Amino acid sequence: AYGFCPQDSVNSDWVVQQLRELASASQLPEAIEVFRPQCLSLLQLAGDRLNIPVVPTRLTPALKQYLQERSQLYPTLPQYTREAYDPLAIELSPPVPIPDTLWGDRWRFAFMSAGDIDPFFRDKPIPVVDIPPALHPTTLNLASTTTIPGLVLDGGRQSMRLVHWLQQQRPVSLNYVAGAPDGLILDVGLCDRIILTTFDDDEVRAAAVTYQERLTASHGLHFLLIQPDDSGMTYSGFWLLQTGG
Numbered sequence: 001a002y003g004f005c006p007q008d009s010v011n012s013d014w015v016v017q018q019l020r021e022l023a024s025a026s027q028l029p030e031a032i033e034v035f036r037p038q039c040l041s042l043l044q045l046a047g048d049r050l051n052i053p054v055v056p057t058r059l060t061p062a063l064k065q066y067l068q069e070r071s072q073l074y075p076t077l078p079q080y081t082r083e084a085y086d087p088l089a090i091e092l093s094p095p096v097p098i099p100d101t102l103w104g105d106r107w108r109f110a111f112m113s114a115g116d117i118d119p120f121f122r123d124k125p126i127p128v129v130d131i132p133p134a135l136h137p138t139t140l141n142l143a144s145t146t147t148i149p150g151l152v153l154d155g156g157r158q159s160m161r162l163v164h165w166l167q168q169q170r171p172v173s174l175n176y177v178a179g180a181p182d183g184l185i186l187d188v189g190l191c192d193r194i195i196l197t198t199f200d201d202d203e204v205r206a207a208a209v210t211y212q213e214r215l216t217a218s219h220g221l222h223f224l225l226i227q228p229d230d231s232g233m234t235y236s237g238f239w240l241l242q243t244g245g
Contacts, residue, residue, distance in 0.1 A: 004079050015046035028052060035060045036090065037190045056190050058172050059242075061134055064088055095185050095193035102162045104155035107197065109207045110225070111214065115144025117223075117240070128163050128237035130171075135240050140219050149214035150174075150223035151184070151196075155236060159228040163237035166226070169194065173243040174224055176208040184208070186224075220244045 005014050019028060033055045034043050040056055047054040067087035074080055112120065114137035121129060133139060137146065151174055155162045169188035174196070177185050182205055183198040199205070215222060220243035226236045 012045035114146040
């Protein structure tokens with residue numbers, strides 16, 4: 001059974017009622033993941049009343065697949081309003097520059113094979129490693145030889161400060177955006193965006209285009225690696241990310 005409620009009538013009482021009805025058939029969820037910013041405060045109110053933690057994240061593949069399936073059914077229901085409806089659409093915030101005090105010494109595009117991701121972290125004491133199970137290459141059925149593009153940032157003395165700041169921002173995806181100048185935009189949180197850097201160099205632009213092309217072959221999978229320097233001896237943080245999530 002599914003509960004229907006006009007958008008202007010939805011409140012925490014209604015959400016709590018739906019969750020309790022769900023619990024009567026099975027049990028309350030251990031957590032509620034939400035990718036839509038407009039729903040976050042409402043679900044947090046309901047979650048607090050039922051002692052269910054609410055997790056804001058764009059990485060909700062099962063939920064998004066379900067919503068897409070439901071959207072195909074929606075036009076056949078009596079509640080259909082004939083208004084244009086995209087169940088996954090999110091209004092993104094205008095991008096803002098990364099704080100100057102956090103930006104590192106230098107950066108570059110890089111890549112690794114999908115099969116090298118796990119061995120890369122073996123016996124390496126990296127303070128922050130974020131590899132969501134849903135984004136592991138084996139979960140995405142990627143061959144071990146698939147090239148995974150990414151960005152490596154030498155943070156210098158600011159390396160760990162940058163990593164801790166990024167942890168708070170919750171990185172989602174990193175994209176090249178052509179313009180005047182060109183730039184690298186990091187999607188974070190539910191709808192925010194950060195300008196990591198801008199450039200107008202032809203050689204860098206060519207590398208950025210290659211990076212973006214490799215995203216297609218890797219199913220959008222890519223990485224962000226923060227390290228103090230390019231010695232290859234120490235690393236500060238690693239995120240496995242995916243576009244289109």
